[in-house]
Amino acid sequence: MTKSQETQYESSGAPIRISGISKTYKELTVLDSVDLDIRGGEFLTLLGASGSGKSTLLNILAGFVKPSGGTIEVDGVDVSRLPPHKRGLGMVFQHYALFPHMSVAENVAYPLKRLGVPKAEIIRRVGEALDMVDLGRMANRKPTEISGGQQQRVALARAIVFRPRVLLMDEPLGALDKMLREQLQLEIRKLHKDIGITFVFVTHDQDEALTMSDRIALLKDGQIVQLGTPEELYNAPSCRYAAEFVGVSN
Numbered sequence: 364m365t366k367s368q369e370t371q372y373e374s375s376g377a378p379i380r381i382s383g384i385s386k387t388y389k390e391l392t393v394l395d396s397v398d399l400d401i402r403g404g405e406f407l408t409l410l411g412a413s414g415s416g417k418s419t420l421l422n423i424l425a426g427f428v429k430p431s432g433g434t435i436e437v438d439g440v441d442v443s444r445l446p447p448h449k450r451g452l453g454m455v456f457q458h459y460a461l462f463p464h465m466s467v468a469e470n471v472a473y474p475l476k477r478l479g480v481p482k483a484e485i486i487r488r489v490g491e492a493l494d495m496v497d498l499g500r501m502a503n504r505k506p507t508e509i510s511g512g513q514q515q516r517v518a519l520a521r522a523i524v525f526r527p528r529v530l531l532m533d534e535p536l537g538a539l540d541k542m543l544r545e546q547l548q549l550e551i552r553k554l555h556k557d558i559g560i561t562f563v564f565v566t567h568d569q570d571e572a573l574t575m576s577d578r579i580a581l582l583k584d585g586q587i588v589q590l591g592t593p594e595e596l597y598n599a600p601s602c603r604y605a606a607e608f609v610g611v612s613n
């Protein structure tokens with residue numbers, strides 16, 4: 364990233380405090396009083412097998428799902444009752460929908476247009492977001508004229524164009540083949556380093572979690588069974604499940 368980009372992107376990462384978050388559907392307990400402090404600016408991965416509650420926790424953070432109990436604080440402010448668009452968060456999902464008839468730049472500009480942001484400001488922010496994901500030269504292409512990995516980078520640009528203080532990603536690489544996946548892993552890491560905001564990343568892939576994260580929260584049946592750096596989870600798993608899922612099991 365160039366110096367000028369650094370000064371343009373002034374967003375910094377917000378810490379998140381998750382306290383006693385529970386979610387039940389009828390008799391099914393999906394999240395069981397989860398406590399988790401996410402540091403401002405860190406890359407935190409929610410790792411767990413399918414059905415462990417990762418998406419539910421992320422959707423509660425985003426405000427798409429209402430918890431049965433507990434609170435969420437972003438930067439010291441209780442956001443539990445705020446709608447998604449007032450929480451200062453960006454979201455990227457596995458299945459992103461780009462408008463096929465619009466160019467890359469128009470796709471990224473679209474949400475800002477809807478918010479009524481002035482045109483000059485839109486042009487500046489779209490250019491900045493596309494540079495961040497290294498798509499500046501693809502601005503005028505249509506989604507069908509770029510690769511799957513580039514399309515996912517457009518989805519990333521569309522999330523960061525709001526200058527969120529937190530970026531939430533639910534298995535964003537799940538649909539990509541192995542090579543693209545590994546390339547995007549590096550690019551998302553680089554984006555995190557450049558942009559400096561808090562990233563909350565969801566995956567069921569232990570290798571992906573180990574290579575990308577500052578810290579990993581390992582979920583099992585709606586509870587966090589271990590929170591630590593990749594090294595800690597790998598070398599000192601807290602329980603047999605953690606050992607079998609990520610660690611060196613013997």
Ligand code: ADP
Binds near residue numbers: 388393413415418419
């Ligand atoms: P993950 O993302 O880790 O695969 P989810 O958070 O999607 O897990 O789901 C956790 C559990 O909650 C699963 O057993 C799932 O079937 C259940 N679940 C998720 N959403 C609903 C819902 N709307 N109604 C009932 N059960 C749900």
Ligand code: MG
Binds near residue numbers: 417418419
């Ligand atoms: Mg999920």
